[in-house]
Amino acid sequence: MKILLVEDEKGLIITLTDRLTSEGFDVTSAVDGRQGFDLASTESFDLIILDVMLPKKNGYDVCRDLRQKGISTPILMLTAKGETIDKVLGLKLGADDYLTKPFEVIELLARVEALLRRSPAQSETTVNGAFRFGEIGIDFKKAEVTRSNSPVDLSAMEFRLLQFFIENRGTVHSRDDLLDAVWGYDAMPTTRTVDVHVAWLRQKLEENPRHPQFIQTVHGMGYKFVV
Ligand code: CA
Secondary structure (H helix, E strand, O other): OEEEEEOOOHHHHHHHHHHHHHOOOEEEEEOOHHHHHHHHHHOOOOEEEEEOOOOOOOHHHHHHHHHHOOOOOOEEEEEOOOOHHHHHHHHHOOOOEEEEOOOOHHHHHHHHHHHHHHOOOOOHHHHHOEEEEOOEEEEOOOOEEEEOOEEEOOOHHHHHHHHHHHHOOOOEEOHHHHHHHHHOOOOOOOHHHHHHHHHHHHHHHOOOOOOOOOEEEEOOOEEEEOO
16 A cells, blocks of 8 residues: 655654554655645645645645646645644635644554555546446546446535445445444444445436346345445
């Protein structure tokens, strides 16, 4: 797993690089926003750890510009203490999670692992940015779904669940696995939440939601996406 660390504090670069490397990650670091953006847009990473306060180009601009280029690598933002508004802004610009400085390295590792679980290695599907099944078309870059070429309105969670199903198609997922992978490490919802979201997706995407063709129930085990 390759991680890009964009951080200008030398001490933190050394600490995090050492720790992440010892956990088996391949770490590349950049010391300013411009270098970080260039690396992230030319090389492929599984995760980007992005400081907000950076020389040359701040973390928000890096994040926004990467998303505008269609690069969907998960981003964990590092914000300074008390920057609540900034966290919201970061998430709006397309960051997947944030961590407030100062933090324990163990906390960072937990977030990194949760983000990597949530976004399995990018498949062809998401690299190409599009996927089709039945009457449904999905543009991952724009987060848009159409049915017979008319827009379908999905919530962020429904979209994330659908993306997970597509990226892991053909595999049976238990409700607990789906909660973990899609809702994340700090999720409060119960397995019932999964059933509800699956039902909504079927309503919106299946020709006959009562006899789903794509999002199938595997009795006693969970769900499986089949195309
Ligand atoms: Ca900084």
